[in-house]
Amino acid sequence: xxxxxxxxRNEFLERKGILLSDADRRDLSxxxxxxxxxANEQLLKSAKGDYQPDPNADRFxxxxxxxxxxxx
Numbered sequence: 001x002x003x004x005x006x007x008x009r010n011e012f013l014e015r016k017g018i019l020l021s022d023a024d025r026r027d028l029s030x031x032x033x034x035x036x037x038x039a040n041e042q043l044l045k046s047a048k049g050d051y052q053p054d055p056n057a058d059r060f061x062x063x064x065x066x067x068x069x070x071x072x
């Protein structure tokens with residue numbers, strides 16, 4: 001699972017100008033994999049008719065665009 005998203009992860013980091021150590025890249029890959037599994041579990045529950053809110057959704061901070069990324 002670590003290498004499944006490596007290409008996308010690296011493209012994202014490069015696009016955002018974010019530099020990470022190898023250990024931090026590995027940790028990010030693990031977090032991406034975990035979030036992917038949790039999202040799939042939530043989608044499966046929804047597909048089976050369980051529309052309760054995702055109990056893991058609050059693990060993410062609210063999304064906010066950086067000033068430089070806001071459309072004026």
